[in-house]
Amino acid sequence: MRVAGVSSASRSGDRGPQVAVVGGGVVGWAIAWRCAVRGLSVTVHDPAPGSGASTVAAGMLAPVAEASFGETALTGLLVASAARWPAFAAELTAASGTDLGYRTEGTLIVGLTGDDLTEVRRLGAYQQGLGLPVTLLRPSGLRDREPALAPRVRGGAFAAGDHQVDPRRLLPALRTAAERAGAALVTEPVGRLGDLTAPAVVVAAGCGTAALTGLPVRPVKGQILRLRAPGGGPPGFRHVVRGYADGEPVYVVPRSDGEVVVGATVEERADPTVTAGAVLRLLRAAVGLLPELAEYDLVETTAGFRPGTPDNAPVIGVLPGRPGVLVAAGHHRHGIVLAPVTADLVADLLVTGIPDALLAPFAPDRFDPPVGSVTGP
């Protein structure tokens, strides 16, 4: 089966693009890049590229720390994509000439109180049961690794393979690489998929995917903070630190340029308000784990929207009843880590017509009967 009649061996040349990607976020540009380097002619359609979840995201590449009860298929995809990240980052750095802020120190998962530690251990036991690489650590072992941790921290775990990248470097790097490989941006809004003339369309429109396809992708609000280390230097800690502080989940992501990302709320809301209560809870939890953060500048408070699906997993594959339309959306908390596997497997599918077995649990038709396309032909 060929998905949409596209082939790297038969470029369309001046007959127009072979692949139209709707959505200029990390997933959309990654797909465009991977398709373009395979010789496909690609357009990316977005009136405001990068205005969705991509530049709000913290950039954790965390298949272990994000492994949640009942989400084993999703965890498998996270692991597969995280394994691609080192080569993906190296290739993208070379193709774009951009430092991605890709860091491999790993992630500490910690509990501030005894109850918090119980939760960290409960999750750690589940993650170890799946065979994921996570090592439980005593407080002394944690502080040997990260002396900036609060003396009160009761214990935790180390996920050495949970890395990070800076999405605000990643996004322009992907765009540069895609454009250098021949992809072109089109800024006219796409009101309906029928407006596009390319033989293959990939909907990677994040929360906008629902309106274009009828698939159940909804906004899941996240409030997130950006701090800056005083004096212009790097933060006083190197690892991603996440876990619980007095029952509050929090993550703290240090960048080499001095930025520290503190996140994030998870709210079934669609308003863009940043609330004092959320900022208070996030800062209290973050400072509880890393006291030096109290002295940092608070430089940004943002609310963004994760594209969530009913089972928290992405939708990747052919839209039911629309053989020329692929969907790559609903990445929820995982758009950054899942970008390589999504882009590679969508490009494979477009070129070969054969979906990789990895994609089987994520096919759009699992939401069958479809909610109904609102776009028409």
Ligand code: GLY
């Ligand atoms: N990936 C972390 C978050 O969505 O908050």
